Amino acid sequence: VVELHDISRVYEMGEEPLYALKQLTLSIEDGDYVAIMGTSGSGKSTLMNLIGCLDRPTEGRYLLNHKDVFHLSDDELAAIRNTTIGFVFQQFNLLSSMTAIENVMLPLVYAGVDKEQRTIRAQFALQQVGLEQRMYHRPTQLSGGQQQRVSIARAIVNKPRILLADEPTGALDSHTAEEIMALFDDLVEQGITVILVTHDGEVANRASRIVRMRDGQITSDSRIRSK
Amino acid sequence: VVELHDISRVYEMGEEPLYALKQLTLSIEDGDYVAIMGTSGSGKSTLMNLIGCLDRPTEGRYLLNHKDVFHLSDDELAAIRNTTIGFVFQQFNLLSSMTAIENVMLPLVYAGVDKEQRTIRAQFALQQVGLEQRMYHRPTQLSGGQQQRVSIARAIVNKPRILLADEPTGALDSHTAEEIMALFDDLVEQGITVILVTHDGEVANRASRIVRMRDGQITSDSRIRSK
Numbered sequence: 531v532v533e534l535h536d537i538s539r540v541y542e543m544g545e546e547p548l549y550a551l552k553q554l555t556l557s558i559e560d561g562d563y564v565a566i567m568g569t570s571g572s573g574k575s576t577l578m579n580l581i582g583c584l585d586r587p588t589e590g591r592y593l594l595n596h597k598d599v600f601h602l603s604d605d606e607l608a609a610i611r612n613t614t615i616g617f618v619f620q621q622f623n624l625l626s627s628m629t630a631i632e633n634v635m636l637p638l639v640y641a642g643v644d645k646e647q648r649t650i651r652a653q654f655a656l657q658q659v660g661l662e663q664r665m666y667h668r669p670t671q672l673s674g675g676q677q678q679r680v681s682i683a684r685a686i687v688n689k690p691r692i693l694l695a696d697e698p699t700g701a702l703d704s705h706t707a708e709e710i711m712a713l714f715d716d717l718v719e720q721g722i723t724v725i726l727v728t729h730d731g732e733v734a735n736r737a738s739r740i741v742r743m744r745d746g747q748i749t750s751d752s753r754i755r756s757k
Numbered sequence: 758v759v760e761l762h763d764i765s766r767v768y769e770m771g772e773e774p775l776y777a778l779k780q781l782t783l784s785i786e787d788g789d790y791v792a793i794m795g796t797s798g799s800g801k802s803t804l805m806n807l808i809g810c811l812d813r814p815t816e817g818r819y820l821l822n823h824k825d826v827f828h829l830s831d832d833e834l835a836a837i838r839n840t841t842i843g844f845v846f847q848q849f850n851l852l853s854s855m856t857a858i859e860n861v862m863l864p865l866v867y868a869g870v871d872k873e874q875r876t877i878r879a880q881f882a883l884q885q886v887g888l889e890q891r892m893y894h895r896p897t898q899l900s901g902g903q904q905q906r907v908s909i910a911r912a913i914v915n916k917p918r919i920l921l922a923d924e925p926t927g928a929l930d931s932h933t934a935e936e937i938m939a940l941f942d943d944l945v946e947q948g949i950t951v952i953l954v955t956h957d958g959e960v961a962n963r964a965s966r967i968v969r970m971r972d973g974q975i976t977s978d979s980r981i982r983s984k
């Protein structure tokens with residue numbers, strides 16, 4: 531469902547071009563559960579943003595569901611993002627003027643879901659991440675780990691086909707992290723393709739496949755569990 | 758050097774008051790190395806903000822260096838913060854319009870250090886966290902772990918007496934996290950009091966004392982290493 535061929539992402543930083551990703555090739559099938567690990571600055575978030583259609587490569591081809599993403603308009607890309615992809619951002623990216631439940635309802639607004647259904651589904655997503663007691667708090671009234679969990683609830687509320695999660699347990703204690711990993715196991719069982727970035731070996735070991743990166747390239751790619 | 762007596766921090770959230778901290782008492786001596794652990798939402802960041810004079814308690818007394826912080830003016834508090842305390846924020850709080858090195862120089866500007874010295878010291882702090890290659894990047898041009906390390910460099914550049922670090926390795930791979938923990942060991946050896954919040958048991962085990970929190974209160978407080 532995700533096919534990246536010879537993908538490069540270059541930033542012009544004055545004297546020398548900076549290769550955040552360098553001729554990277556990666557294929558992920560429907561329903562797989564992939565963990566991406568690597569050193570700080572190795573290109574993991576850049577890769578996730580490309581897969582999530584939030585950024586375009588400088589070179590290379592990206593086929594999402596067999597469609598060449600490069601040749602879609604910004605509107606078509608946005609439509610795909612809203613219906614197909616759920617994204618948990620490394621820094622959460624919540625809207626500070628909205629409550630937790632309003633933030634979680636936002637993807638459903640874009641999907642044209644009616645108000646009553648939106649409220650029911652957003653409440654359920656917040657329950658799944660243990661935050662029903664904080665539904666009406668705004669992000670500044672939430673702890674770091676609570677904000678992270680709102681970001682997770684927002685990413686799953688639209689039942690996306692692909693869940694991209696950039697360090698989804700980075701701000702969580704081990705007990706709360708375990709609840710999130712159990713939730714991700716459920717999503718995989720429901721057929722969702724889960725791609726997550728993590729620094730935590732224990733989180734990576736819950737996936738079926740571990741991809742390691744360094745300096746914008748993939749250094750290893752191992753299946754640890756059959757699909 | 759840090760004495761909190763019966764500290765409460767209450768938020769009025771409509772029907773019932775929310776106790777982020779509830780009658781918390783804690784004493785930390787000069788030069789100690791304390792790790793604070795606890796579930797998401799247990800009050801760790803709230804506690805850190807109080808210790809760092811970024812917030813005031815609703816009740817209770819806080820003596821910093823034997824001075825009652827509650828009775829200082831906002832200006833006096835700001836002066837103490839700038840000279841005595843270095844803070845690594847859970848969400849980094851870098852200024853997006855400034856480069857990494859400009860962000861790190863900021864505490865030195867407040868301390869009245871001349872431009873040449875500021876540049877030398879900020880460069881050194883960025884070297885200490887492995888970021889000399891990213892000095893002129895702005896926060897949006899840095900990875901999550903790089904932003905975290907800029908936040909750490911900024912917190913130590915003024916040689917503070919107390920370093921407060923709210924999950925300082927949360928966005929770092931294990932290798933980079935180890936470099937930061939080694940840096941913190943050096944700071945403790947130089948006599949700096951280090952108080953850090955972490956979800957990572959391995960990070961906590963580097964400290965001399967572990968304080969655990971739940972629901973705004975301290976549930977355990979154990980010395981694991983002599984000072």
Ligand SMILES: Nc1ncnc2c1ncn2[C@@H]1O[C@H](COP(=O)(O)OP(=O)(O)OP(=O)(O)O)[C@@H](O)[C@H]1O
Nearest residue numbers: 541550570571572573574575576898900901902903
């Ligand atoms: N807009 C930009 N301009 C220039 N360089 C950038 C930009 N964005 C990212 N980079 C650089 O690209 C590299 C990869 O960044 P990326 O955010 O993908 O790393 P990462 O693997 O997610 O790291 P972390 O684990 O710290 O989150 C980094 O070295 C970073 O400095």
Ligand SMILES: Nc1ncnc2c1ncn2[C@@H]1O[C@H](COP(=O)(O)OP(=O)(O)OP(=O)(O)O)[C@@H](O)[C@H]1O
Nearest residue numbers: 671673674675676768777797798799800801802803
């Ligand atoms: N401005 C606020 N208004 C209302 N409630 C708040 C506010 N700020 C924090 N809280 C609540 O206070 C509690 C403690 O928050 P705090 O940020 O200290 O938790 P934490 O232990 O740092 O959690 P984490 O590990 O997730 O970062 C949380 O339950 C949070 O929802």
Ligand SMILES: [Mg+2]
Nearest residue numbers: 575620900901
């Ligand atoms: Mg990243």
Ligand SMILES: [Mg+2]
Nearest residue numbers: 673674802847
């Ligand atoms: Mg916190």
